Amino acid sequence: MLLWVILASLTAIVLFVLLRPLAGSGGSEPGRDAFNATVYRDQLDEIEADRARGLIGEAEAEAARLEVARRLLAADEKARDKSGEVKSGAPARIALVGVALALPLAVLSLYLLYGSPRLPDQPLTARLTDPAQEKNVGALVARVEARLRAHPEEGEGWDAIAPVYMAGRRYADAADAYGQAIRLLGPSAERLSGYGQALVLEKGGLVSEEARRALEQALARDATLVEPRILLAIAKEQDGDYEAAIEDWRGLMNREGADERWRAMVQTRIADAEAHLSGAPPPAADATPPVVSGPSAADVAAAETMSPGERQAMVEGMVQRLAARLDAQGDDLAGWLRLVRAYTVLGRDDEAREALARAKGQFAGNTQAIEQLDALAAELGLKS
Amino acid sequence: MIAETGHYALILALAVAIVQMVLPVIGTRLRDPQLTAVAVPAAQAEFILIGIAFIALTTAYVTSDFSVLNVWQNSHSAKPLLYKISGVWGNHEGSMVLWVLILALFGAAVATFGTNLPRQLQANVLAVQGSIAVAFLLFIIMTSNPFARLDPAPFDGQGLNPVLQDPALAFHPPFLYAGYVGFSMAFSFAVAALIDGRIDAAWARWVRPWTLAAWMCLTIGIAMGSWWAYYELGWGGFWFWDPVENASFMPWLAGTALLHSALVMEKRDALKVWTILLAIITFSLSLMGTFLVRSGVLTSVHAFAVDPERGVFILGIMAVFIGGAFALFAWRAPLLSQGGLFAPISREGSLVLNNLLLTVACAAVLVGTLYPLALEAVTGEKISVGAPFFNLTFVPLIVPLLIAVPFGPLLAWKRGDLYAAAQRLMVAAIVSLGVMIVALAINQKGPWLAPLGIGLGVWLLMGAATEIATRVKLFDASSTESWRRARNLPRAAYGSALAHAGVGLMVIGLVATTAWRTERIEALAPGGTVDIAGYQLKFEGVAPRQGPNYQERVAVFEVTRDGNPVTELRPSKRAFAVEKSATTEAGIHNSWRGDLYVVLGDELKDGGYSIRVYFNPMVRLIWIGALVMFFGGGVSLSDRRLRVGAPKRAKPKSKTATVAAEGR
Numbered sequence A: 001m002l003l004w005v006i007l008a009s010l011t012a013i014v015l016f017v018l019l020r021p022l023a024g025s026g027g028s029e030p031g032r033d034a035f036n037a038t039v040y041r042d043q044l045d046e047i048e049a050d051r052a053r054g055l056i057g058e059a060e061a062e063a064a065r066l067e068v069a070r071r072l073l074a075a076d077e078k079a080r081d082k083s084g085e086v087k088s089g090a091p092a093r094i095a096l097v098g099v100a101l102a103l104p105l106a107v108l109s110l111y112l113l114y115g116s117p118r119l120p121d122q123p124l125t126a127r128l129t130d131p132a133q134e135k136n137v138g139a140l141v142a143r144v145e146a147r148l149r150a151h152p153e154e155g156e157g158w159d160a161i162a163p164v165y166m167a168g169r170r171y172a173d174a175a176d177a178y179g180q181a182i183r184l185l186g187p188s189a190e191r192l193s194g195y196g197q198a199l200v201l202e203k204g205g206l207v208s209e210e211a212r213r214a215l216e217q218a219l220a221r222d223a224t225l226v227e228p229r230i231l232l233a234i235a236k237e238q239d240g241d242y243e244a245a246i247e248d249w250r251g252l253m254n255r256e257g258a259d260e261r262w263r264a265m266v267q268t269r270i271a272d273a274e275a276h277l278s279g280a281p282p283p284a285a286d287a288t289p290p291v292v293s294g295p296s297a298a299d300v301a302a303a304e305t306m307s308p309g310e311r312q313a314m315v316e317g318m319v320q321r322l323a324a325r326l327d328a329q330g331d332d333l334a335g336w337l338r339l340v341r342a343y344t345v346l347g348r349d350d351e352a353r354e355a356l357a358r359a360k361g362q363f364a365g366n367t368q369a370i371e372q373l374d375a376l377a378a379e380l381g382l383k384s
Numbered sequence B: 001m002i003a004e005t006g007h008y009a010l011i012l013a014l015a016v017a018i019v020q021m022v023l024p025v026i027g028t029r030l031r032d033p034q035l036t037a038v039a040v041p042a043a044q045a046e047f048i049l050i051g052i053a054f055i056a057l058t059t060a061y062v063t064s065d066f067s068v069l070n071v072w073q074n075s076h077s078a079k080p081l082l083y084k085i086s087g088v089w090g091n092h093e094g095s096m097v098l099w100v101l102i103l104a105l106f107g108a109a110v111a112t113f114g115t116n117l118p119r120q121l122q123a124n125v126l127a128v129q130g131s132i133a134v135a136f137l138l139f140i141i142m143t144s145n146p147f148a149r150l151d152p153a154p155f156d157g158q159g160l161n162p163v164l165q166d167p168a169l170a171f172h173p174p175f176l177y178a179g180y181v182g183f184s185m186a187f188s189f190a191v192a193a194l195i196d197g198r199i200d201a202a203w204a205r206w207v208r209p210w211t212l213a214a215w216m217c218l219t220i221g222i223a224m225g226s227w228w229a230y231y232e233l234g235w236g237g238f239w240f241w242d243p244v245e246n247a248s249f250m251p252w253l254a255g256t257a258l259l260h261s262a263l264v265m266e267k268r269d270a271l272k273v274w275t276i277l278l279a280i281i282t283f284s285l286s287l288m289g290t291f292l293v294r295s296g297v298l299t300s301v302h303a304f305a306v307d308p309e310r311g312v313f314i315l316g317i318m319a320v321f322i323g324g325a326f327a328l329f330a331w332r333a334p335l336l337s338q339g340g341l342f343a344p345i346s347r348e349g350s351l352v353l354n355n356l357l358l359t360v361a362c363a364a365v366l367v368g369t370l371y372p373l374a375l376e377a378v379t380g381e382k383i384s385v386g387a388p389f390f391n392l393t394f395v396p397l398i399v400p401l402l403i404a405v406p407f408g409p410l411l412a413w414k415r416g417d418l419y420a421a422a423q424r425l426m427v428a429a430i431v432s433l434g435v436m437i438v439a440l441a442i443n444q445k446g447p448w449l450a451p452l453g454i455g456l457g458v459w460l461l462m463g464a465a466t467e468i469a470t471r472v473k474l475f476d477a478s479s480t481e482s483w484r485r486a487r488n489l490p491r492a493a494y495g496s497a498l499a500h501a502g503v504g505l506m507v508i509g510l511v512a513t514t515a516w517r518t519e520r521i522e523a524l525a526p527g528g529t530v531d532i533a534g535y536q537l538k539f540e541g542v543a544p545r546q547g548p549n550y551q552e553r554v555a556v557f558e559v560t561r562d563g564n565p566v567t568e569l570r571p572s573k574r575a576f577a578v579e580k581s582a583t584t585e586a587g588i589h590n591s592w593r594g595d596l597y598v599v600l601g602d603e604l605k606d607g608g609y610s611i612r613v614y615f616n617p618m619v620r621l622i623w624i625g626a627l628v629m630f631f632g633g634g635v636s637l638s639d640r641r642l643r644v645g646a647p648k649r650a651k652p653k654s655k656t657a658t659v660a661a662e663g664r
Helices: A002-023 A032-052 A058-081 A090-114 A124-129 A137-150 A155-167 A171-185 A189-202 A209-221 A227-239 A242-254 A260-278 A297-304 A308-328 A333-345 A349-362 A367-380 B002-030 B033-037 B039-062 B069-074 B081-089 B092-116 B119-143 B167-196 B202-232 B243-268 B272-294 B301-306 B308-335 B347-379 B387-410 B418-424 B426-442 B449-471 B479-488 B491-516 B620-637 B655-663
Strands: B518-524 B529-532 B535-546 B551-561 B564-569 B572-576 B581-585 B587-590 B594-603 B609-617
Touching: A002 A090, A002 B002, A002 B033, A002 B039, A032 A058, A032 B119, A032 B202, A090 B002, A090 B033, A124 A137, A137 A155, A155 A171, A155 A189, A171 A189, A189 A209, A189 A227, A209 A227, A227 A242, A227 A260, A242 A260, A308 A333, A333 A349, A333 A367, A349 A367, B002 B033, B002 B039, B002 B092, B002 B119, B002 B167, B033 B039, B033 B119, B039 B069, B039 B081, B039 B092, B039 B119, B069 B092, B081 B092, B081 B167, B092 B119, B092 B167, B092 B202, B092 B272, B119 B167, B119 B308, B167 B202, B167 B243, B167 B272, B167 B308, B202 B243, B202 B272, B202 B581, B202 B620, B243 B272, B243 B347, B272 B308, B272 B347, B347 B387, B387 B418, B387 B449, B387 B491, B418 B426, B426 B449, B449 B491, B491 B609, B491 B620, B518 B529, B529 B609, B535 B594, B535 B609, B551 B587, B551 B594, B564 B587
Parallel strands: none
Antiparallel strands: B518 B609, B529 B535, B535 B551, B551 B564, B551 B572, B572 B581, B587 B594, B594 B609
16 A cells, blocks of 8 residues: 555655646746857957967957857857747647656556566565564575574585475575585485485486485485385496396395385386396387486496596597487487486586477477476576 | 556656657648647656656666566566666666667757757757657657556566676666667657758857767777677677677677767758768767667577567568658758858868768778678578678778878868868888888788788877967977967867877777787696797696685686786686576786787596687777777766867958948
8 A cells, every 4th residue: 555655755756846837827048049149249258368378469369359259159149039939838738748747657557567566675685584484495505504604514404404405405505505405414315315315316317426325324324215226226226236226126126115205216217227238228218218228338348447537538539429319210209308418417508408308399299298308407406 | 566657657758758759740741839848848748757657677687686577587586786777777668768768868958958950950859869768759659568467466577688797797788779869869860950940159069068978978888899899708809799799899889880970960050961961970970879779680580580570570670760851851952951061171071081981981891791691581591691701991091091081180160271271291101110110020021911900990099189289389389388288279179189089099909909919728727838929827726716706716827927926817607507608718928019818628537627818919909999088078978068169260251241240
């Protein structure tokens, strides 16, 4: 309500100021040539002052005076011809009524179109101390973050906020928070497992050496954890060790309380890995894409013996081959998904975006494929 | 409520600007003083309304109100207060609000202080200002609304680009915009004169100081930008001939020309049509600068297509204003009366030469800026036009201008004596020649053009001194007489001499740094040393440090010279967690000889760091020169006198005129 009072009074004041000249009687004004004449007279005075101060000589002053005087004379003559020509009345009244009616209407409709009059201000300090925000996760996160900025040595804070980051898909922040919690409070199975998961998700599904160490340590502390097992099996797949991976997957399936949520996924992966072992193409390439589809076993075996630089070159080469293949035959959705992900992992975001855009072009009209591409883009944080 | 009031005020300002654009013009056409009189309160109200919007937006930034989309996108609660405020114009939407705010400020100034202007002229000027405001307010509200809201509001923002979190860049945009927009005054006066088909005597009296103020702001704005690039980008460069820089440099060149031609117009009532054309060109270049920077054309021609709404809108604004103004010029300029006559060798003549060279140099920059864009748009080929192109085109144009600068102020109005001026400059010429020879002797192994450049700088400095010396008749008259004259000399004379001397300082700095900079790139482990330009730097090591919203790794260097301690330099690398990017802070030690400049590079495998060390001789003179130019402009601006250029040795032309003049 207060907002509307402010807006109405603002409008009223502006209208009053704006329209006052139109409501008056309309005084006369001196013609333009009278103004010109004033300027010329001022200039004559100035020349005189300059001469008096010795800045210009007599002769120069005289010449300047002559020029200005000639202009002054002309202006004076014109000013006498037509001074104070005044018309007034009808146009001013039409403008008065027109503006007074149209302006508030136009402004109000534009404001209602673009504005959000119901939304109050929400300055941060007020929000953080507002008890009504107690249940809001965002507010809690902001509060903890503010506290951690001031006291970065409080491990409990990092421990509390890390899972929240995970849920919010802020994987880099989550990895950092778990890392801080481990540093300050010491390792625990949950922290190590969370740290490993965050690292994997941050890298878009790639299980790095550091992540594997953390996950293995987590399992060593608590063998009942499921997530580290899944990720470690994926790591084995990535290394090309499909037999060990299948063994792991089977182990998972046989465990007590094998969860429906991941049972189907594990089955697909077993089939996938078996297909790899037998050398046949994966049976269901068009089904849910695996989190990571890796290079061939031979490639990986070769990678083991390489220096980091060479390994990088090999990865680049594989990505290049994949891109070339997709250039030639573009109807391979799984291939596109892999390419986009690979580019992101390599940090070549621009190319990832380009690949994404091209894949979308390829599968235009195929809503399911587009959905998968979009989901991947969201997961990797790519904006096309 | 504050945010919404700001939003409403912005829309109300648009409505007021429309009134300001329409009613006064009808008023001057119908000779209706009531309609004409609306211009003044409208311009004032517009300024206050946009001011309310700006304050509302700033409040949202300072209080971290993330329910405002723009704040969420460009701020963060952990940012220091200064950068929360500068964040207001550190983004597209907010900077456009600042743009219209400055525009409205200039309009309000004409409305409030323009009581000595003819009513109709003032009304037309304000109407033109109003039309510019309408275009940009529409642009803001429809395509770049800073008051768009978010519901529910996030709890923290995305932060401001860390390279913008810097004191020089915090104040760079306001000055730059004051310059750009300041030229809109000259533009509005020019278009108003064209609408009326006449130029009032008060015209130049108003245009020159406002152009000067805009030019001062642009000068200092550009200098701040290059100063920032020098210490922040980490390789000691200060000017890259980058399109963004050129976008601000072109209005500066045209504005400098305008400043000088407006001077002729004010003092001598000559060069009227040319001045009007130049005013239109200058503001058109300002608009183009805004377009180039704001539309995304520069990052890539394709980026333009990504956000076509904004780009096309600004392109439309440009087309209307530039096209409209030139069409109006073509149609109405023949109506304008020509002013005073002058001989080719005269102060006026020298200023025409100045204008000619400045505008052609500006055209060279324009080609170098737009050609790559056009080529990319047509053929898709990306080329970059850099220093080599501008060294071949811009420099040969600007050097003759700089050589000519000292002659100008020594020539008399109307008809001058080049020989006498040359005689007065003899001392200046001998001194600069001497400096040239000394510079050549000290640096025997080239670059060969560098001593010439230094000589040119000294020539400008000496020329400025000669001008003052001549005016006060130093050594020609008694010292008391000279002192009396020095006190009586108008401040404008000191101002122009200072500004020209500033150019000289800048030339010396530019040439010395470009020609004689030395550079070392070393891999240093802690304890290692590097020698450069007589200094010895000992690398003590690297330590982490926590800043307000970043973490940095600071390297410490002990600097000694001939064994005596000089200073300690601490270059650093800052990592900004929120924005996920890093900046490099150079460690700089400045002395009269030049700047010692150290940059901390990446950590190497063996625990060492790659370290870059530069010695930039006399580099500070570039910015000191810009400051002197700014200061000179200020001195000239503080001179409230009317300027009349007295011609020399003029013979009375006709008897009647003499009689008439004496009759007054």
